[in-house]
Amino acid sequence: MSTTIALAAAELGKRYKRGWALRGCGFELPAGRVAALVGPNGAGKSTLMALATGLLTPTTGTIRIFGDQPVRSGTHPKLGFLAQDKPLFRRFTVAETLHAGRALNPTWDQAYAERLIAEAGVPTQARINTLSGGQRTRVALAVALGRRPELLMLDEPLADLDPVARDEVMQTLMAEVAETGMTVLLSSHVLAELDGVCDHLLVLAGGGVRLSGDVDDLLAEHQLLIGPSEDSAGLFPTGSVVESRSTGRQATVLVRGAAPVDRPGWVAHEPTLEELVKAYLRSAGKAKAVAEAVSA
Numbered sequence: 007m008s009t010t011i012a013l014a015a016a017e018l019g020k021r022y023k024r025g026w027a028l029r030g031c032g033f034e035l036p037a038g039r040v041a042a043l044v045g046p047n048g049a050g051k052s053t054l055m056a057l058a059t060g061l062l063t064p065t066t067g068t069i070r071i072f073g074d075q076p077v078r079s080g081t082h083p084k085l086g087f088l089a090q091d092k093p094l095f096r097r098f099t100v101a102e103t104l105h106a107g108r109a110l111n112p113t114w115d116q117a118y119a120e121r122l123i124a125e126a127g128v129p130t131q132a133r134i135n136t137l138s139g140g141q142r143t144r145v146a147l148a149v150a151l152g153r154r155p156e157l158l159m160l161d162e163p164l165a166d167l168d169p170v171a172r173d174e175v176m177q178t179l180m181a182e183v184a185e186t187g188m189t190v191l192l193s194s195h196v197l198a199e200l201d202g203v204c205d206h207l208l209v210l211a212g213g214g215v216r217l218s219g220d221v222d223d224l225l226a227e228h229q230l231l232i233g234p235s236e237d238s239a240g241l242f243p244t245g246s247v248v249e250s251r252s253t254g255r256q257a258t259v260l261v262r263g264a265a266p267v268d269r270p271g272w273v274a275h276e277p278t279l280e281e282l283v284k285a286y287l288r289s290a291g292k293a294k295a296v297a298e299a300v301s302a
């Protein structure tokens with residue numbers, strides 16, 4: 007049975023006036039996954055989401071939602087999007103906001119949107135411009151979920167929420183995923199928030215895809231090895247080392263796909279999601295610094 011792909015990119019690139027934000031990006035996000043989109047500031051996460059919604063058009067390559075190329079005239083009917091700046095009409099009340107959602111979306115589920123607002127404790131007669139940042143996020147989420155999307159993209163949705171509201175929002179999302187099989191692509195800088203929630207990972211850095219795949223597979227493919235610094239040179243096959251760091255006499259090395267190291271003084275374990283992502287981000291950062299130094 008072939009897997010349905012919710013979001014796919016091939017040779018995807020976007021160049022702004024200042025230069026390339028994304029270049030040569032390729033990945034596939036299978037339907038039903040909850041995917042974390044991580045990368046440093048300026049990695050191109052928001053650009054990727056804007057390309058998927060059709061707000062931007064690619065300079066090179068393609069991006070597809072359930073096989074379709076986005077069009078500028080409107081978001082794909084299966085796609086819901088919660089942008090980083092949560093654009094809502096500030097003079098509307100919450101009730102008017104939901105009313106607009108109903109008018110604009112043929113798949114709108116009013117009862118569900120109202121339930122999400124009630125669970126968030128946001129008064130329906132309040133104007134959007136009188137709400138706190140966190141309350142606005144809850145309204146924007148209700149609008150995005152009210153469309154009953156099959157793919158929901160959220161650009162840093164948890165950034166302005168208090169810890170309790172974060173848990174509530176994640177629970178709402180997970181309940182929807184469990185009930186409908188919705189696919190989620192969630193960008194965040196807080197890796198601890200994603201562990202245990204996301205089963206798929208997409209790491210962007212320096213405008214390119216550094217790592218993508220199901221979290222369990224990626225963790226199993228990597229080993230984090232700790233041993234004596236003086237002993238680490240040449241111990242691992244070229245090309246398998248993602249990152250090698252030394253602190254005093256101890257070396258910490260993340261390797262991919264290499265055979266187990268059976269050498270006195272070395273211990274190996276499967277990395278955590280946070281260890282894996284940070285190692286890829288640090289190594290991309292170092293590669294960028296080297297490239298800038300060479301071209302300077």
Ligand SMILES: Nc1ncnc2c1ncn2[C@@H]1O[C@H](COP(=O)(O)OP(=O)(O)OP(=O)(O)O)[C@@H](O)[C@H]1O
Pocket residue numbers: 022023024026027045046047048049050051052053054
């Ligand atoms: N409208 C624009 N015009 C010119 N350059 C842009 C524009 N939007 C983004 N960029 C640049 O493209 C790159 C990627 O930006 P983008 O906002 O997609 O990154 P991001 O990963 O979402 O960052 P953050 O984590 O800070 O939100 C950055 O270098 C940014 O300065």
